[in-house]
Amino acid sequence: MLERYKTILEGGTGEITEKKSRFIASVRLVESEEEALAFIEETKKKYWDARHNCYVYSVGLNREYTRCSDDGEPSGTAGRPMLDVILGEDLYNVAVVVTRYFGGILLGTGGLVRAYSKAVQEGLKNSKIIEKQFGITLEVTTDYTGIGRIQYIAGERKIPVLDSEYTDKVVMKLLVPAEEEGAVRKAITEGTNGRAKLQKERELYFAVLNGEVHLFDQ
Numbered sequence: 001m002l003e004r005y006k007t008i009l010e011g012g013t014g015e016i017t018e019k020k021s022r023f024i025a026s027v028r029l030v031e032s033e034e035e036a037l038a039f040i041e042e043t044k045k046k047y048w049d050a051r052h053n054c055y056v057y058s059v060g061l062n063r064e065y066t067r068c069s070d071d072g073e074p075s076g077t078a079g080r081p082m083l084d085v086i087l088g089e090d091l092y093n094v095a096v097v098v099t100r101y102f103g104g105i106l107l108g109t110g111g112l113v114r115a116y117s118k119a120v121q122e123g124l125k126n127s128k129i130i131e132k133q134f135g136i137t138l139e140v141t142t143d144y145t146g147i148g149r150i151q152y153i154a155g156e157r158k159i160p161v162l163d164s165e166y167t168d169k170v171v172m173k174l175l176v177p178a179e180e181e182g183a184v185r186k187a188i189t190e191g192t193n194g195r196a197k198l199q200k201e202r203e204l205y206f207a208v209l210n211g212e213v214h215l216f217d218q
Helices: 033-046 079-088 108-125 147-156 178-191
Strands: 004-010 013-018 021-029 052-059 065-069 094-101 128-142 161-166 170-177 197-209 212-216
Touching: 004 021, 013 108, 021 033, 021 108, 033 052, 033 065, 033 094, 052 079, 065 079, 079 094, 079 108, 094 108, 128 147, 128 178, 147 170, 147 178, 170 178, 178 197
Parallel strands: none
Antiparallel strands: 004 128, 013 021, 021 094, 052 065, 052 094, 128 170, 128 197, 161 170, 197 212
8 A cells, every 4th residue: 555646636638749740648547447448448539530549557556557559659659658757757547648640740769759758748737636645534522622732733734624513522523644643643642631532533545735635535
């Protein structure tokens, strides 16, 4: 299991032109090889009149399913350079198809490698990329004298507060990175002189993008 990894929140497209050839990169989040293959077929149908639809995908947190294809381009000039970009960006569970409309001018081996690499980079630039972290939701129950200290600890450690309930007591739900669980428990216990009750609810992955919290099962 990875404690944290980069992936796609929302896929995008990017386009470049090299010597009159158009290269269109389509990026998508895929969480199984079947999803990756379906996306490739969908893109090939969309750009049915293109000369090439080269692709790469890497699925699984151990990259169990990682494939690339030159789709008729000279061997090693499309799929492998595309894969190198994905690996260089350290992205998981992602598929990219680069569609080429031939412009009539040969690019040569080096030109093709640069063009396909650049197209993938352009597609990723127009996608939303996140870093998922493995963590837990921690329910904290305290009296009103402890609430200020808990809020301070959460703010200091940049721990998102998912929910708060105020009755005769205060119940807060915190989103804590797994690697920080022990330190956070200790800080809250010490900060409230042991009056806070801590209950681990569930394990999950989460990401924060532009201040917005996203929760995931994997």
